[in-house]
Amino acid sequence: MTRTHILRPLGLLVLAGxxxxxxxxxxxxxxLHLFYVLLALLVLSYAWxxxxxxxxxxxxxxxxxxTQVGEAARERITLQNLWPLPKLWIEVLDHSDLPGHAPGFVAYLPGREQRRWITATPCTMRGKFTLGPATLVSGDPFGIFRVTRSIDSTSEVLVYxxxxxxxxxxxxxAELPGGQNLKSRTYHVTPNVSGVREYQPGDSFNRIHWRSVARTGQLMVKEFELDPTAELYVVLDMQERGQERGMPGRGERA
Incomplete structure (x- = not known):
């Protein structure tokens, strides 16, 4: 409890004394009647x-x-009252470190009912963030006592x-060097078969094309067409002039 919430019951206790x-x-x-009334008020308010x-x-x-920057991180929070008596007010304080996330809400819960809230927080910065934990806050109808309860469950959100x-x-x-009948050993095996050729010493037996062997009477092996290949380099620019200015000190290009 804060200092203000400590002084309230303490002041009533001093007044009762x-x-x-x-x-x-x-x-x-x-x-004497005022003493009993104040004492009963303190006990009932604390119990409430x-x-x-x-x-x-x-x-x-x-x-x-x-998710990625520019999209929203969505979650649903469910608050359920398991008792038949209503809860006059319950405040949910969220301690997530996701920038711009809703700090919390206040709810009234009838007996044996539940409330659901769906939040959509726009993601403005990349990184790994934690949703939660949360704190439940409530008190008595007179505002004398304020009690809290911690909810330790958390979830992680990765923002690209x-x-x-x-x-x-x-x-x-890209270059595609396949389609040639090479009378030499082929080292690259791909799902694309370009043709068959005569068997050469060192070829793998699992590449023998038995239908061609039956047709020609000679050992024939499959020749594969190489996948298109090209070299592409990605260089990260860490200079200040290469950074975006949308969020000072935090924006970046990737």
Missing amino acids: LCFLAAQGTGIRLF AKLNLRGLAVGREVFTHR PRIVDLPGFQLPS
């Missing part, structure tokens, strides 16, 4: 506040475990950099 001393010193029964956080079930379901189009960038053309 003064009423008791006044009743003993003056003999006026009104002060403590019981208000009992019989609650909290669930968190994350719909988006992987934004994918942008590069209109002036084209992939280099």
